[in-house]
Amino acid sequence: MTTPKITAVSGSHVGRVAIVTGASAGIGEATAALLHRRGASVVINARRAERLKEVAAEIGAQGGAERVRVVAGDCAEQAVIDAMLDEARRAFGAEADLVVVNAGRGLNGSVMSSDEAQWEEVVRTNVLGAARLIRGAGKRMLDRVPPEQCGQSGTWLKAARDVVVLGSVVGRHVSPFSSLYGSTKFAVHAMTEGVRRELAPRGVRVTLIEPGFVVSEFQRVAGYADAWFESMKEKFAPMLEPADVARMIEFVTAQPAHVHVSDLLVRPTRQEYP
Numbered sequence: 001m002t003t004p005k006i007t008a009v010s011g012s013h014v015g016r017v018a019i020v021t022g023a024s025a026g027i028g029e030a031t032a033a034l035l036h037r038r039g040a041s042v043v044i045n046a047r048r049a050e051r052l053k054e055v056a057a058e059i060g061a062q063g064g065a066e067r068v069r070v071v072a073g074d075c076a077e078q079a080v081i082d083a084m085l086d087e088a089r090r091a092f093g094a095e096a097d098l099v100v101v102n103a104g105r106g107l108n109g110s111v112m113s114s115d116e117a118q119w120e121e122v123v124r125t126n127v128l129g130a131a132r133l134i135r136g137a138g139k140r141m142l143d144r145v146p147p148e149q150c151g152q153s154g155t156w157l158k159a160a161r162d163v164v165v166l167g168s169v170v171g172r173h174v175s176p177f178s179s180l181y182g183s184t185k186f187a188v189h190a191m192t193e194g195v196r197r198e199l200a201p202r203g204v205r206v207t208l209i210e211p212g213f214v215v216s217e218f219q220r221v222a223g224y225a226d227a228w229f230e231s232m233k234e235k236f237a238p239m240l241e242p243a244d245v246a247r248m249i250e251f252v253t254a255q256p257a258h259v260h261v262s263d264l265l266v267r268p269t270r271q272e273y274p
């Protein structure tokens with residue numbers, strides 16, 4: 001058997017068309033800024049339109065303002081997802097080839113102790129929103145390379161296509177203090193690996209990033225008690241910053257198209273569990 005000849009192209013995001021959800025804060029904001037700095041064109045999404053415009057202006061102020069577009073709205077709605085994908089193609093002349101499924105929220109407490117009134121929003125955003133975007137983006141990426149072109153030569157693999165999904169350490173290790181939120185991340189974990197197995201043969205990399213504690217707006221939105229989070233900070237400090245996770249996303253998506261780091265768990269060094 002002859003070895004497929006593959007020309008490795010890596011290290012740059014120039015020319016790539018990215019979508020990042022949940023980009024008005026935290027990991028999404030840091031990721032959008034970093035991918036843009038590395039040369040990608042980016043469509044950013046979140047619900048707070050004004051905040052999102054500010055983020056776009058901040059990103060654009062570093063140069064390349066024409067490579068940033070905003071689509072505000074709820075990322076769990078199909079119409080918003082279609083609008084992001086359409087905007088990428090319309091504004092940048094190509095379908096998105098790097099989609100970061102990041103928007104999500106936490107929830108203080110377990111199945112036993114958390115506020116049940118918030119369960120639907122948590123599941124809808126973290127699981128259904130992720131599923132809809134993974135499907136929408138995956139379909140358009142597959143359209144770019146019909147199955148009959150996926151031969152062994154590897155030439156079609158020169159261009160990377162990435163769907164990157166934010167899971168969590170509590171989507172890998174069962175934690176008693178966040179069993180409702182954690183179960184949404186277990187769902188995302190299973191979904192990401194399942195879709196990876198489905199799309200990998202056609203060259204789409206579907207990647208799970210599983211962070212431990214990251215200091216962001218996440219803790220406020222989830223409703224963590226200040227005293228509890230302060231005790232976690234004392235125990236595990238220094239915590240991760242959003243930029244630390246953004247660098248992981250940059251790393252996996254900068255690999256040559258035939259190399260897939262499919263799952264990356266990243267913790268603050270002193271966080272032993274979960």
Ligand SMILES: NC(=O)c1ccc[n+]([C@@H]2O[C@H](COP(=O)([O-])OP(=O)(O)OC[C@H]3O[C@@H](n4cnc5c(N)ncnc54)[C@H](OP(=O)(O)O)[C@@H]3O)[C@@H](O)[C@H]2O)c1
Pocket residue numbers: 021022023024025026027028045046047048049051073074075076102103104105106125166167168169210211212213214215216217218219221242
């Ligand atoms: N922080 C952590 O410790 C941690 C650990 C593991 C995994 N994660 C995961 O990492 C991802 C990002 O978290 P983060 O720490 O960056 O949190 P964050 O600072 O709270 O940011 C969350 C982002 O998601 C957006 N968002 C929330 N619901 C949305 C919706 N329905 N539609 C559109 N945008 C929505 C928020 O913007 P708007 O409010 O403007 O919509 C915000 O931009 C999440 O999936 C989270 O589960 C976080």
